[in-house]
Amino acid sequence: MTADPALATITAPPGSLQSARFYITFRCNSLCGYCNVWQDDKFKGYEELTPDRARRILDEMYALGVRYVDFTGGEPVLHPHIDEIVQYAKSLGMAVEITSNGIRFAKHIDAIVPYVDTMNVSLDTLKPERYQAIRGVPTLDRALDVIKRVAATGAGHLKLICVVTRENVDEVADLLRFAQDSRVVIYFSTMFEYFDEQDTVRDFNRTARKLKLIESNGKPLTRPAPPATGADDAGWTPAAIDAELLRLLYRPFTLINLHFRKYMEALDPVAPTECYANKRILTVGPDGRLVLPCYHAFDNSLAWDRSLAELVQDEEFIRVRDEEVGQRPECRGCTVFPYIGLSFSYRFDKVFLYQALSEEIAKIKSRFANPLHPRLTLPYDELHRGYADIERFIDRELPLPRPPVSPDLFYGFEVTASGIRSELVAGEMSLAELLADHVHENCWGIQRSPHTWMRLVYRDLVPLLRELAELGLVSDAAYESTVAQLYGVQLAWWQGYMGRYFRGGQAADPARPAAVLADFLERTAALLPDAPQSTRIRQILLHAGCVLGLAPEALAPLAIAEPFAEAALIAKHLLLIASDADLPRYAALLPAEAAEPLRRATQDSGPAPAAPAGPDRLGAEAARLLAHEGDLGQAAVERLAASLRTSVAEADRAGLADRLLAHELRTPQLIRRGGAVLRDRDGTGRETGGPSGRELSGRTPEESGREVTP
Secondary structure, three states: OOOOOOHHOOOOOOOOOOEEEEOOOOOOOOOOOOOOOOHHHHHOOOOOOHHHHHHHHHHHHHHHHOOEEEEEOOHHOOOOHHHHHHHHHHHHHHHHHEEEEEOOOOOHHHHHHHHOOEEEEEEEOHHHHHHHHHHHHHHHHHHHHHHHHHHHHOOOEEEEEEHHHHHOHHHHHHHHHHHEEEEEEOEEOOOOOOOOOOOOOHHHHHHHHHHOOOOOOOOOOOOOOOOOOOOHHHOOOOHHHHHHOOOOOOOOOOOHHHHHHHHOOOOOOOOOOOOOOOOOOOEEOOOEEEEOOOOOOOOOOOOOOOOHHHHHHHHHHHHHHHHHHHHHHHHHHHHHHHHHHHHHHHOOOOOHHHHHHHHHHHHHHHHHHHHOOOOOOOOOOHHHHHHHHHHHHHHHOOOOOOOOOOOOOOEEEEEEEEEEOOOOOOOOOHHHHHHHHHHHHHHHOOOOOOOHHHHHHHHHHHHHHHHHHHHHOOOHHHHHHHHHHHHHHHHHHHHHHHHHHHHHHHHHHOHHHHHHHHHHHHHOOOOOOHHHOOOOOOOHHHHHHHHHOOOOOOHHHHOOOOOOHHHHHHHHHHHHHHHOOHHHHEEEEEEEEHHHHHHOOOOOOOOOOOOOOHHHHHHHHHHHHHHHHOOOOOHHHHHHHHHHHHHOOOHHHHHHHHHHHHHHOHHHHHHHHHHOOOOOOOOOOOOOOOOOHHHHHOOOOHHOOOOOOO
16 A cells, blocks of 8 residues: 655654642652652752742743653652642642641641642551651551541542551551541552662661751751561462452542452563653653652752753753653563552553542442442442453453554554454454544543443542532432442443453453443433433433443434434444444434434445534544545554644544544445444354454463564
8 A cells, every 4th residue: 555655744743731740849758768859969959949940940841741740759748838849739720739748737628629620648547656667757646647637638638658568458447447437548558669679778867867857856857677577477479469449449538449459460570661751741840840750760960050941951851751761671570550550551451440440439439429428338249249350351351452553652553455453443444444543642532431431420420410419400329329339330330341342342341331231321311301401411321321232222212313422433433333223213212413324324325425524524634634544554544643633623522533433424434344243243253254362462361461573
């Protein structure tokens, strides 16, 4: 195949900087044995920003595209102007996070808490002697006092961070009870590791005297001996600790990051690390310098003597970013979540699926389940069995995708004579769908992913149902019963969606998830009064029923005549999976514009008439790309998808994705052809209309995780 020569010059630029870790000070008033900030000379003696200079650097960050800033350190509140710096960041419209040990935070509560989106306080134990052994200072009472006072403000965004090791795993139940009694979320995490002998604790008394960090009665504190390791903790291997934490997945006021634990399981200790330090996450030191390659491996920097816009174009910055970040020997096996975690949103793979699952559970819990604690009763054993089924399916049945050829691609794919095959989604997709996926900033905009419907549930459906309950139009008992079902509905939805649309889906049992979803749709629809909120809830219920292919007759009470945002995506899913006989019946459930492609799908009528000029037009750039669809080879398609975001303004991305979907629906027969595999699975573990996960790459799932030359 040939391509337009002009397209051969298109290359994808590095990802945009959207976040910043602002090490506002390297000074700290804790002496944690696993932290190097108080031990290493490289972190000492830095001038700290004045308020004016801090405002200026925040302005420059914002101009670069940074919309999230995490104030960290060291201990942030040791900076003399932290209050006004945090307030200024918030005034710019940034999402703001701050992490503190709580020791000196009490006097900052009123000045900081109302201006941050997330406030983290480290809390690994409730035992004073153990706290001092871990953190080197006898200040547990101060940390607990701050936690209680912040919780009392009702701000609702306080999060406790507990790193669980064999030394404190025996306290998990007590820490959970403390969090629940305080009505504060607690994030239980296994310890992530980084390099430079983090377990080597130097003479902290010498360091404490030199920095004058903490004194007690005029004398440096001494570290008590660590608790003896006895028979009680001898069995606490990392795997056992991980299993213990997974048991808390659905418990109120807990946060368990499924994606981090899965990343840890799959980590290759000799492979480069997908790290976003100074790629998408700007790393800034106390005096405004850019810390290179990251805080943990800090041995280089660029002084803030020019604008950030100039510094990120500096040859040394680019060299370190492209050649060293994630590539150094000490980067291999690194698990520093703040830098690595963002990368999970840019790879449509198994870790992303776990991230979406985890985010959904966290949203359901924090927004709906936690406020009903302790009267909300949940079937924990049943939920854990359901999650175990999902985990087995993702780990064993889904193919292991290869890394995409470009860091600006979300997934690998293969261009064939008839279409495009991705490595997770079954069947074929068009160039329009590929471009619609990649016009978004990250994987959260991908069309064929289970998270798309659950997002509607926690953003729209349940809040609207709660609003109806507050108005007295739905009983409180009915609302609470709906919330109690949400975790089970999520599990059923994921099972049903992946079984329908993903490679390896033949291994999933479609009957049970379909029954759970059908029951949820029927029960929820029966609650709805004659009120404006009910229309939107019905749209979301109809979305689930159609996409999972529930019987159209059963969905008839949910039929919607008025246009709504997701109707086109519903129509596309129906074109992929519905039988010819059912398409007209599904069409009767949808607004006219979305129903029209379903009615034409079995007719040999060619594409619909071209869209008129005006706001609904596809757009010159997208039209130019699609005009080459039949002539583009693999490399050209990869370049187009990787470079599309740079040619589309951020404000236009969602609109362009919608127009690309509308372009697809103009030729419904092509969507039907791409979904033939989904309608013709023979139940033997193979897709009779196309390649299985192994056939796609010619390799086993284990082999496909490694880079090889095609």
